[in-house]
Amino acid sequence: MYETLVRDTDQPVPQPPVGSGGVHVTGLGKRFGDLWALRNFSITVTPGTVLGLLGHNGAGKTTAIRILTTLSQPTEGRATVAGFDVVRDAATVRQHIGVASQQATVDGLMSARLNLQTIGRLYGMPRREARERGDALLEQLDLTSFADGLVRTYSGGMRRRLDLAASLMNRPAVLFLDEPTTGLDPLSRSSLWDMLRDLVSEGTTVILTTQYLEEADQLADDIVVLDHGETVAHGTPQDLKSRIGEQRLDVHISDITQLVAAQQTLLPYADSEPIIDEAECVITVPIKPGTRIVDVVRTLDDAGIDAIDVARREATLDDVFVALTHKTQTERPNNASPQEQS
Amino acid sequence: MSTSVVRDASVLARRNLEHIRQIPEKLTNVTVQPLMFVLLFSYVFGGAIRVEGGTYKEFLLGGILIQTLAFAMMQPATSIATDLQEGVIDRFRSLPTRRSAYLLGHYFAEMIGSIVTIAILCGTGLLIGWRTSASILSVAQGILLLLVFATAMIWLGLWLGIFVRSPDAVMGIGFIIVFPATFVSNAFVPPSSMPGALQWFAAVNPVSVFISAVRELFGNPLTPVTKHVWPIDHPVPAAWIYSVALVVLGVVSAQRQYKHRTTE
Numbered sequence A: 001m002y003e004t005l006v007r008d009t010d011q012p013v014p015q016p017p018v019g020s021g022g023v024h025v026t027g028l029g030k031r032f033g034d035l036w037a038l039r040n041f042s043i044t045v046t047p048g049t050v051l052g053l054l055g056h057n058g059a060g061k062t063t064a065i066r067i068l069t070t071l072s073q074p075t076e077g078r079a080t081v082a083g084f085d086v087v088r089d090a091a092t093v094r095q096h097i098g099v100a101s102q103q104a105t106v107d108g109l110m111s112a113r114l115n116l117q118t119i120g121r122l123y124g125m126p127r128r129e130a131r132e133r134g135d136a137l138l139e140q141l142d143l144t145s146f147a148d149g150l151v152r153t154y155s156g157g158m159r160r161r162l163d164l165a166a167s168l169m170n171r172p173a174v175l176f177l178d179e180p181t182t183g184l185d186p187l188s189r190s191s192l193w194d195m196l197r198d199l200v201s202e203g204t205t206v207i208l209t210t211q212y213l214e215e216a217d218q219l220a221d222d223i224v225v226l227d228h229g230e231t232v233a234h235g236t237p238q239d240l241k242s243r244i245g246e247q248r249l250d251v252h253i254s255d256i257t258q259l260v261a262a263q264q265t266l267l268p269y270a271d272s273e274p275i276i277d278e279a280e281c282v283i284t285v286p287i288k289p290g291t292r293i294v295d296v297v298r299t300l301d302d303a304g305i306d307a308i309d310v311a312r313r314e315a316t317l318d319d320v321f322v323a324l325t326h327k328t329q330t331e332r333p334n335n336a337s338p339q340e341q342s
Numbered sequence B: 001m002s003t004s005v006v007r008d009a010s011v012l013a014r015r016n017l018e019h020i021r022q023i024p025e026k027l028t029n030v031t032v033q034p035l036m037f038v039l040l041f042s043y044v045f046g047g048a049i050r051v052e053g054g055t056y057k058e059f060l061l062g063g064i065l066i067q068t069l070a071f072a073m074m075q076p077a078t079s080i081a082t083d084l085q086e087g088v089i090d091r092f093r094s095l096p097t098r099r100s101a102y103l104l105g106h107y108f109a110e111m112i113g114s115i116v117t118i119a120i121l122c123g124t125g126l127l128i129g130w131r132t133s134a135s136i137l138s139v140a141q142g143i144l145l146l147l148v149f150a151t152a153m154i155w156l157g158l159w160l161g162i163f164v165r166s167p168d169a170v171m172g173i174g175f176i177i178v179f180p181a182t183f184v185s186n187a188f189v190p191p192s193s194m195p196g197a198l199q200w201f202a203a204v205n206p207v208s209v210f211i212s213a214v215r216e217l218f219g220n221p222l223t224p225v226t227k228h229v230w231p232i233d234h235p236v237p238a239a240w241i242y243s244v245a246l247v248v249l250g251v252v253s254a255q256r257q258y259k260h261r262t263t264e
């Protein structure tokens, strides 16, 4: 699709060992003072696949990305990206990666076009190639009509898209996107997804973090869920869903005081513990395979519980998320202050 | 220094120049401000101050040149502090560009500013009656000394900016250092008119040494030395020693501070 990138002759690009274009991480950890922002993080990302990093605010997603993109030093563990060690061969790693940080990193006092040209030139491209590559990306990200405007005057979503363009200037082998679609409107979001799918089908490896489970479900081949720096789940979207039960029953009841009673009543049908959503007055039950809805309704009725609605659906990643982080919170109630535990 | 470092630095310097194109007011402190100083001092103080061996205008220029180049350290300090505060630094750090290219880019851009400043000051000086009575070679050495001094100030400014972290704080701290250092010197008045303690300060102040060296090399009148210390008695060799020392200090400290700041 693109012409081959011409590199500066005085900066020969060392070729990675064959078959190591992906990412290998073993026991990666990062400590800030007393806090382990990331711990025992291990993952292998096959070239041409997408890894989704999921987790609440402060889970350690950005910390992982910053280490893998050489911006931050790990406290322990090792990682190679595109076949090169992120600490020892940081300079080489940088030639093969693209990064779109969580916070936009474009220069507000230059136009979009100049921002991209500057970056292209710093990758060693001749002036003309840098300009053409920049213009092509502006076109692709739908920014051409603003290309000469000062980035300071851009809207948040436009700046984000420009940041993505910047991360693609060198046609990276491995692309890191830290919450790439935060602040994008639905249209921009889905066109970004399409663009990422194209890149992946051309062989790009992608690691992205997201708060949107749908996004991970749509794009990721493999998902890691982080919680307080620990890996609490790892698998394909399908694995994760089947691990916690494929099917859900959302039972909406009319009387909030009956929530606990309803939960008890539903237990015989549950694969694992039903989760109560008090605000919505809904109990979500991971149901055993073969459960019949009529039986559930009859049981509720016999117990005198007024169910407004009973709906069966496929498990979503949201359910995975709630189940997993719910569990770790109950297992480690004092996580916020580990000193008090000892 | 490899060619790619110089090339990357030029690309980065163009970025600073682009900032000036967008906000031309940034240029006032290298253009309008020194011009104003030359005119104000020569016409306001000029009549009141007697200088042995020449006119006040001839005396003034060396002082204004060094003072302006010293104040110019605030500009790189502010630029780099701004970069470090914003996300843009992460972009450059994720590119295969050397650390030194980034700092060198700032230096290149600021050096252009300093050259413009020297040209404006000398040009205005010539217009209002400043003359040199020294050989071409000596004047050339004077200009070279100014360029090396400017280099030292830019690198010290970069160091300050990386150290201070916030562009607002740069102004405050910069003024506290540069104002006394340039005013308690032989820049505008002969130190013989100052109280004894200040005369000592002015005599050991490297700023005085630079100014005397420039005056001597340009063949302009020098103030009589009241407190004798070796540097002020031998301004030209002393100024060269000081400049080289300050350049080394600035370059090494800025690089180390930058490395420290960007390691997490």
Ligand SMILES: Nc1ncnc2c1ncn2[C@@H]1O[C@H](COP(=O)(O)OP(=O)(O)OP(=O)(O)O)[C@@H](O)[C@H]1O
Pocket: A032, A035, A036, A037, A055, A056, A057, A058, A059, A060, A061, A062, A063, A064, A102, B264
């Ligand atoms: N430079 C730092 N110094 C100290 N603590 C830090 C630093 N960077 C991150 N942390 C801490 O490390 C933890 C993980 O932060 P991180 O930014 O990786 O979270 P995240 O998963 O990206 O969150 P978000 O969804 O909010 O972006 C947080 O508790 C955070 O406060």
Ligand SMILES: [Mg+2]
Pocket: A061, A062, A063, A102, A178
């Ligand atoms: Mg984050």
